[in-house]
Amino acid sequence: MHDIRLLRDDPAAFAAEMQRRGTAFDADAFAALDADRRHAALSVETAQAERNRLSKEIGKAFSTGDRAGGEAMQAEVARLKQVIADGETQEAAIAEQLNARLAEIPNRAAANVPQGADENDNVLVSHWGEPEAPAFSPREHDDLGRALGMDFDAAGTVSGARFVYLKGQIARLNRALGQFMLDHQTEQHGYIEVAPPLLVRTEAMFGTGQLPKFAEDLFQTTDGRWLIPTAEVSLTNYVRDQILSEQELPLRMTALTNCFRAEAGAAGRDTRGIIRQHQFEKVELVSIVTPDQSEDEHERMTRAAETVLEALGLPYRRMLLCTGDMGFSAARTYDLEVWLPGQQRYREISSCSNCTDFQARRMNTRFRPAGETKGTRFVHTLNGSGLAVGRTLVAVMENYQTADGAVRIPEVLRPYLGGLEAIEPA
Structure with a gap:
């Protein structure tokens, strides 16, 4: 397995190394999939932060008599809970795809290994x-x-x-x-x-x-x-x-x-x-x-x-x-x-x-x-x-x-x- 940072930081260079090994590596497709995973993770983190913030505000709203505001925030927290669950599912699915692709990529050849086909x-x-x-x-x-x-x-x-x-x-x-x-x-x-x-x-x-x-x-x-x-x-x-x-x-x-x-x-x-x-x-x-x-x-x-x-x-x-x-x-x-x-x-x-x-x-x-x-x-x-x-x-x-x-x-x-x-x- 490779450190994903190698693929993320310079996918073109990694693709060239795999070409030495006779293995095709679609750098663009991998980068796109990795970007999707990170986007899903960021969406989950954003939703979690907003849920945590609202959870603190709900008590304040009810304590000051703002029942309508508190109930609205409760509804939003419930919605965010589902957003988080869906996002985590999506992130896990993408991560599984990434790991499956990583698992099929051979090790990089050392610099002093001769180039050859067989x-x-x-x-x-x-x-x-x-x-x-x-x-x-x-x-x-x-x-x-x-x-x-x-x-x-x-x-x-x-x-x-x-x-x-x-x-x-x-x-x-x-x-x-x-x-x-x-x-x-x-x-x-x-x-x-x-x-x-x-x-x-x-x-x-x-x-x-x-x-x-x-x-x-x-x-x-x-x-x-x-x-x-x-x-x-x-x-x-x-x-x-x-x-x-x-x-x-x-x-x-x-x-x-x-x-x-x-x-x-x-x-x-x-x-x-x-x-x-x-x-x-x-x-x-x-x-x-x-x-x-x-x-x-x-x-x-x-x-x-x-x-x-x-x-x-x-x-x-x-x-x-x-x-x-x-x-x-x-x-x-x-x-x-x-x-x-x-x-x-x-x-x-x-x-x-x-x-x-x-x-x-x-x-x-x-x-x-x-x-x-x-x-x-x-x-x-x-x-x-x-x-x-x-x-x-x-x-x-x-x-x-x-x-x-x-x-x-x-x-x-x-x-x-x-x-x-x-x-x-x-």
Whole structure:
């Protein structure tokens, strides 16, 4: 959500910023609607002032014997009461329209975000590791996985497309990845482990920007709750409607959860394997910080995700997303893309975003600066994947595969697997 003063003070400049993000913003229509709301509010205030003035005069009129004048003023007070009620109704209706429009406007892109339309305009920032060229033709994970315990057919019978059963050692490897990531983020980078709710209210989805724009990509239960598409929702909303002290910040949290996405906007994309599923696991990173901390925190968070890939020995690259490829709530985003030999290309495995105060305004989350007793400011929120477990499993399988279809276990994961060095095909 934006500070309405940004739109009110210079609507043309705001419209230009939205154009950078590929979003149409009708500055004239918004200004007209805002003027209507303020006019309605002024009318209510004027009527209330007049009602209060007359209410004081009525007693004086009757006390001096001016019965006709007192009754006339009583009639006018009754009329003003209705004027006020009608005005408040009108103001509330206009305010609801304004808020609905504000809720659909994405965050402003930071000044150092490159202009672009889609992923083709993203900018390479750095890369780590060199993809190996094996002496054999590397296979994609879904081809490898069928002999290692991945059962897509049974999952399709039980749940439909975009689901999988993981069995035996491949299930253990998947579990080991999640545990390793949690340990790494808590022990090496100071994140607090949290086990958050997987079902949230509409207000929580609105707070982090999933609603109302992306309702079709979400799963909703019969009682009106929503399954989280990412633990970002639960973790960030942990501080909703709170005023924090500056001493509490930065607050860094991490969680390993199942995530649920309808993938309505991804029809036909990545239908094979486990790259894009309706249910998947992810280790999420969330930071709540002061405005002056958020740029450095963005770099810190991204680095925390990168070190997981480096520990696993997986080649990757860091990309700075352009204005047209960023998420709705983000002001600036880095994507980490891991090398997949089977596909012979880099694929996204983590996305780390600085959302500035955009989500904080939707959640009404503030902090009180040190030394101040009255004033508050909105916090800044950041989120990132540290990492997507399923996609990391894909990367390990493809990068550590052998010619005979086995998958070697990265050394950092072996303690989680009882010293197991490789998973052999059945």
